Amino acid sequence: MSCEKSVRVLLVCLGNICRSPTAHGVLEHRLRAAGLDWVRVDSAGTAAYHQGHAPDTRATAAAARRGVPLAHLRARQVVTADFEQFDLILAMDAQNLLDLRAQAPAGSSASVRLFMDFAKGLEAEVPDPYYGGAAGFEQVLDMVEAASDGLIDQLCSGLWRRGGK
């Protein structure tokens, strides 16, 4: 399906080893299934603690059970250039959103929002599963699947451009 020229989406959490790589894998998987080859996806963390690391093995195992590979991904920190290179920068929680907005250079054209804005009716923030149990990783998957589907609908309709910063 060809809806727009090219849209670049950056998914962001704190460590880039649990929530945002899960969102990255799920969104790419669903875009591929929908034939949307004009959307580019990446993920990053507001912190550098896990720079270069593969996703948390609990996240990788939970995603694999839903047919989504994550093990090839590597964590990186958000950099200033991301605010020029991505159209949509989507935060997993409110603190990530605040940190991103503080880092955004003046005049950046990127739209910086919560990922869960695209999953109306669900919680606004994807809870951090890092210090919890397996159920937290399933909850992350449920939430990012819903947000990915909502985002894909808006990408096709062009509605995402009217969502504000």
Ligand code: 4NP
């Ligand atoms: P994420 O989860 O932000 O979803 O990747 C976390 C991963 C690591 C840490 C915190 C949250 N940490 O404190 O190392």
